[in-house]
Amino acid sequence: MVVFMGGGVTGVDRTAEAEFSGFMHSRWLQLVRLGFALTGDRGLAEDLAQTALARAYASWPQICRTGDPDAYVRRVLVNANRSRFRKHRVAEQLTGTVPEPVPQEAARDSDDRVMLMAALLSLPPRQRSVVVLRFWLDMTGRWRPCGRART
Secondary structure, three states: OOOOOOOOOOOOOHHHHHHHHHHHHHHHHHHHHHHHHHHOOHHHHHHHHHHHHHHHHHOHHHHHHHOOHHHHHHHHHHHHHHHHHHHOOOOOOOOOOOOOOOOHHHHHOOOHHHHHHHHHHHOOHHHHHHHHHHHHOOOOOOEOOOOOEOO
């Protein structure tokens, strides 16, 4: 993971930069897991996590004042995934040949994780976000994905 930490963003001093660096390193894996649950693709998950952290870095002092940077970064990640989905509605690439069928032995060896990811990926993106945030991150029904309580 590469993040530019050269002090090039206005309003981020050395203390805030060090604080953000600690936050980023401690949350990276959690954000990648969330991104993977939303997309089913590790590369896209890492891109979403990096996008969320880059946007958070740009306004880190304001985010810290809100008191819940985790909720902000999760919200940015979910929104970035939605934007990605809107921009690329057709993810399939047509080819001139039909792919080979999966051997029966490989199909029998699938575990619960593969079935869970297939079920998650069959959901519409918005519904998938809700399921992942509610059950994977163990957020209760009274909390929105951005972390604010419902009124």
